[in-house]
Ligand SMILES: Nc1ncnc2c1ncn2[C@@H]1O[C@H](COP(=O)(O)OP(=O)(O)OP(=O)(O)O)[C@@H](O)[C@H]1O
């Protein structure tokens with residue numbers, strides 16, 4: 001970071017009770033401007049509640065939240081909300097309005113000039129790969145889930161707020177759309193440099209999109225840092241495990257039989273090699289068979305031995321790879 005960091009949002013000793021139960025305890029958080037700040041944690045850890053206190057959909061029971069140096073409670077509500085875009089997991093587009101009309105709602109309330117609104121809508125739709133010519137006049141029921149989420153992102157950006165809150169914006173999407181939209185957010189952000197507070201329960205997603213990550217558990221922030229800092233120096237066992245879960249998924253899934261053989265975890269067998277399994281077959285392709293209990297055998301050209309590959313062998317491989325990664329990182 002070249003320039004001095006500016007703080008966009010700050011939580012100071014924030015507590016939140018619901019019906020007498022403390023959900024968030026003494027929350028302290030500094031969210032820098034112009035970065036993607038990710039709140040990651042398991043279900044029920046308090047992520048959505050934290051997010052909603054920023055735009056005052058929830059009020060803290062105790063403590064202060066400041067927005068560019070001024071307590072959120074001191075802003076006129078409308079001014080605060082207009083400065084903050086909001087994207088939800090299930091984007092609620094107005095079904096009786098076209099894509100363009102949905103995008104125009106807030107800018108029109110803010111009295112953005114027509115020409116400027118039209119230009120901005122076209123520009124933003126193009127940026128999310130939804131050309132206005134094709135999509136502007138469509139109704140929401142003619143959009144796929146991924147397309148609707150993109151419109152939701154455009155809608156949140158249309159009035160040009162400095163801050164965008166995103167609550168699990170991609171969680172309901174299939175893995176391919178999800179990856180595409182993660183890439184899209186990173187591309188958009190490299191141009192727009194907004195302050196984005198992004199909530200997810202997926203550590204892999206957090207690491208991919210976050211400049212900085214806060215790990216939450218049971219209403220407490222366990223650690224704040226860059227993805228690399230958290231990976232290298234997890235501050236609590238929970239953080240390390242949460243990270244390990246994501247790493248394991250990433251490492252093992254795309255690996256090939258050749259890598260499994262090279263790890264040395266498989267045991268020799270006299271069973272003949274399974275013809276369909278080659279050195280290039282991926283773990284992802286084999287997992288369903290292994291999970292169903294099939295015992296495969298693979299020939300290793302280096303040792304000229306045949307090895308047994310079953311569910312236990314795969315699990316041993318995952319543990320081996322993960323342990324090796326952990327060691328090389330520390
Ligand atoms: N309006 C409410 N009234 C009572 N309890 C609530 C209310 N909203 C949230 N809670 C409780 O507060 C806790 C935190 O909820 P929150 O929605 O912030 O979690 P989360 O981390 O966003 O979880 P998820 O990943 O499932 O969305 C939960 O135990 C939830 O049941």
Ligand SMILES: [Mg+2]
Pocket residue numbers: 047048049167
């Ligand atoms: Mg939530």
